[in-house]
Amino acid sequence: MEHITLLIGIVIVTALVFDFTNGFHDTANAMATTISTGALAPRAAVAMSAVLNLVGAFLSVEVAKTISSGIIDEGSGIRPEVIFAGLVGAIIWNLLTWLAGLPSSSSHALMGGLIGATVASVGLGAVNGDVVVMKVLIPALAAPLVAGIASLCATRLTYRVARNADEGQTAKGYRAGQITSAALVSLAHGTNDAQKTMGVITLALVTGGALAPGSDPPVWVIGSAGLAIAAGTYLGGWRIIRTMGRGITDIAPPQGFAAQTSAAATILASSHIGFSLSTTHVCSGAVMGSGIGRKGGVVRWSTAGRMVVGWALTLPAAALVAAGAAFLADQGDWGVTLVAVLTLAICGTIWARSRREPVDHTNVNDVSPATASAEPASESEPEPEPAGVVTTAMQVVAPPPPPAGVGTTTAAEERAQPGTARTGNRPASATSLG
Numbered sequence: 531m532e533h534i535t536l537l538i539g540i541v542i543v544t545a546l547v548f549d550f551t552n553g554f555h556d557t558a559n560a561m562a563t564t565i566s567t568g569a570l571a572p573r574a575a576v577a578m579s580a581v582l583n584l585v586g587a588f589l590s591v592e593v594a595k596t597i598s599s600g601i602i603d604e605g606s607g608i609r610p611e612v613i614f615a616g617l618v619g620a621i622i623w624n625l626l627t628w629l630a631g632l633p634s635s636s637s638h639a640l641m642g643g644l645i646g647a648t649v650a651s652v653g654l655g656a657v658n659g660d661v662v663v664m665k666v667l668i669p670a671l672a673a674p675l676v677a678g679i680a681s682l683c684a685t686r687l688t689y690r691v692a693r694n695a696d697e698g699q700t701a702k703g704y705r706a707g708q709i710t711s712a713a714l715v716s717l718a719h720g721t722n723d724a725q726k727t728m729g730v731i732t733l734a735l736v737t738g739g740a741l742a743p744g745s746d747p748p749v750w751v752i753g754s755a756g757l758a759i760a761a762g763t764y765l766g767g768w769r770i771i772r773t774m775g776r777g778i779t780d781i782a783p784p785q786g787f788a789a790q791t792s793a794a795a796t797i798l799a800s801s802h803i804g805f806s807l808s809t810t811h812v813c814s815g816a817v818m819g820s821g822i823g824r825k826g827g828v829v830r831w832s833t834a835g836r837m838v839v840g841w842a843l844t845l846p847a848a849a850l851v852a853a854g855a856a857f858l859a860d861q862g863d864w865g866v867t868l869v870a871v872l873t874l875a876i877c878g879t880i881w882a883r884s885r886r887e888p889v890d891h892t893n894v895n896d897v898s899p900a901t902a903s904a905e906p907a908s909e910s911e912p913e914p915e916p917a918g919v920v921t922t923a924m925q926v927v928a929p930p931p932p933p934a935g936v937g938t939t940t941a942a943e944e945r946a947q948p949g950t951a952r953t954g955n956r957p958a959s960a961t962s963l964g
Contacts, residue, residue, distance in 0.1 A: 532946025537866070538612045541734040544617045546758040549727035551624040552636040553583065556723060558770040559633075559793070559813035560715040563786035565894060566775030569705040572710070572766070572891035579716040580764035587719020587756030591728065591746050601641060601666070602648055602733065603656045611859040611866060612644075613734045618873050619643030619852025625880045627840060628711045631769035631777075631889075634840040635808035639848040640668055640726055642905025647856035669800060670808060672839070677796045677879030681816040684788035685823030692784065704783035711790035716763075717881020719796035719809050720756065727755040768889040774814065776895060777833045788862075789813070789820040812840065 560582075561575040571580070602608055620636070620643040627634040641662075648656045692700045728747040731754075735741040741748075747755075775781065781789070793816040797809055814837055821829035825857075858865040 533765065535738070537614070538734055538738040538740065540866070540870075541610045541614045541617070542731050544614055544621070544953040545677035545727050545734070546754060547729045548617050548621050548636075548640065548730075549724065549755050549758035550625070550762040550765075551628070552723055552727070553580075553759040554765045554767040555624050555628050555634075555636050555770060556719060556809055557763050557765075557767045558774040559809045560712050560719055560790075562771045562773075562813075563774035563781050563789055563817065564712040565771060566709050566762075566781050567708065567783050567786050569708040569783065569786065571797075572768075572771075572894055575712070576764050576766040576891075578713060580760040582713055582716035583720035583724065583763050584648075584756045584760040586717040586722075587724035587752055587759065588727075589717075589721045591725060591752070601658055601661055602644060603658060607652050608648060608656060608733070609651070610734050610735050610737055612647045612856055613730060613737065614866065615647035615651070615855035615859050615869065616640070616643035616645075616852045617730065618855040618869060619646055619848040620877055622851050622873065623844060623848040625877055627844075628769060629880050629884055630840075631772050631773045632840045632911065633774050633810045633814050633837055634844050635670075635743065635810045637723060637726055637808045637810075638666070638670065638731070638841070638844040642845035642848035643852035644730070645845075646852035649849075650853035650856040651860055671813060673796060673800070673808060674811045674818075676815075677792050677812045678815035680792035680796065683817030684784050684792050685820045688784045688788050701783050704787045708783060708790060709789040711787055711794055714794035715790050715797065715809075715813065718794050720759065722797055722800065722809060723888055724755045724759045727758065730754055731755065738801075750879075758775075766891065768891065768894045769884075772889060772894050773833065774817060776813070777830060778817050779829050781817070784823065785820035785824055788823065788830060789816040791951075792816045792819070841913045927953070 533885075552654065556574055557579060560579045561570070564570045565572050565575050617640075620639040623634070623639040623643075624636055627800045645657055645662070688704075725747075728751050731751045732741065732747045735748075737742050738744065779785075788814075793809075796812045796816075800812075814834075818829055818834055855869045858869050
C-alpha cells in the first residue's frame with residue numbers, strides 16, 4: 531500500500547505538470563487575436579486569461595467524468611503506472627509542438643497517451659472505442675468546421691453591419707468586444723481543459739483504491755488542477771501565440787471579435803454536453819474562418835496545412851511515446867524511475883533548444899521567416915484593407931516602378947516589336963498580393 535500511495539503521488543504530480551504545459555500551450559486559444567490586434571498588452575492578456583481559467587475550472591465536471599470513467603475501462607486492471615506513462619506521452623508531445631510553435635491539441639495528446647499506454651499494458655479491450663469515436667474523434671473533425679463556419683458568417687455580418695460606420699469608433703468598440711470575448715474563451719477553456727487533468731487524477735485515485743469507481747473529482751483535485759493550468763497560462767506560450775495571432779491570417783479587430791465569440795460559444799456548448807473538445811481545433815478553425823470571411827483577407831494555407839498535419843499526428847504520436855513508457859514502467863520500480871529520468875532529460879533538452887531563439891512578450895507580434903515567406907491566398911477585386919505583413923514585406927523587396935517615360939513604349943513601337951505583349955503602363959511590381 532505504501533508503494534501504491536507513493537506511485538499515486540508521482541502520478542498526481544505528473545498530471546499537474548501536464549496541466550501546466552496545457553496552460554501555456556493553449557494560452558494562444560484565448561489571447562492570440564487580442565494580442566495581435568493590440569486590444570490588450572501581452573502581459574495583461576495572459577494574466578486575465580490565467581484568472582479566468584482558474585474560475586472556469588470550478589464550473590463543471592462533465593468533461594472530467596468523460597476522462598475518468600469514459601475512455602478507459604476502470605475495472606480492466608489499469609494501474610497507476612499506466613496513467614503515469616500516458617501523461618509522459620502527452621507532456622513530451624506538448625513540449626515538442628510548443629517548440630515548433632504549432633497549435634496542436636493538448637487534449638488529444640492526453641487522450642492519445644492514455645490510450646497508447648493502456649493498449650500496451652492491458653490490451654485494446656480496456657479502451658471504450660465507442661466513447662472515443664463519439665466524444666473524441668467526431669468532435670475533433672466537427673469542431674474546427676463548426677467554429678470556422680460560425681466565424682466566417684460572423685465576420686461577414688460584422689463588416690456588413692459596420693460598413694457605413696466611422697472606422698476609428700468601430701475599432702475601439704471591437705477592441706472592447708475582443709477583450710470580452712477573449713475573457714469568455716478563457717473561462718470556457720477552464721471549464722473544458724482543466725477538467726481533463728481532474729479526470730486523470732480521479733482515475734489514478736480510483737485505480738489506487740482511494741476513490742470508488744464513478745466518483746466525482748474531490749474539491750482539492752479541482753482546485754489544484756485549476757491552479758496548475760492558470761500558472762501555465764500566465765507563463766504564456768508565446769511561440770504558439772505568434773503562430774495563431776500572426777501566422778494564419780492578419781487579424782483586424784472585427785475579425786478577432788467574431789473569431790473569439792464563435793470559439794467561446796462552441797467550447798461552452800461542448801463542455802455542457804461532456805464532449806472532450808480540443809480548444810485548439812476550435813480556436814484555430816475560428817481564426818481561419820475569420821480570414822476567409824473578410825473580403826480581401828489573407829489566409830496562409832501553408833501554415834494551416836502544417837497545423838492540420840500536427841492535429842492528425844497528435845493522437846498516434848502521443849500514444850506511441852506513451853506505449854514505450856508503459857513498457858518500461860511495467861518492468862517495476864526501476865522502469866518507472868527510468869521513465870522519469872528520460873522524461874526529465876527530454877524536457878530539459880527541449881527547453882535548452884528553445885533558448886536559442888527565444889520568443890516572449892516583447893517580440894510575440896514579430897513575424898517569423900517561415901510565416902513571412904508563406905504565400906497568401908488571393909481574391910479578385912479586394913476592397914481596400916490595411917496591408918498585411920506578407921504584402922508589406924514583398925513591397926519592400928520589390929523593385930520600384932520606373933520613372934515616367936522610362937521603360938514605356940508607344941503603341942507604334944509595340945506593333946513594331948513582334949512578341950511584345952501589351953500590358954498597359956502598369957508596372958509588374960504593382961501587382962497586389964491580396
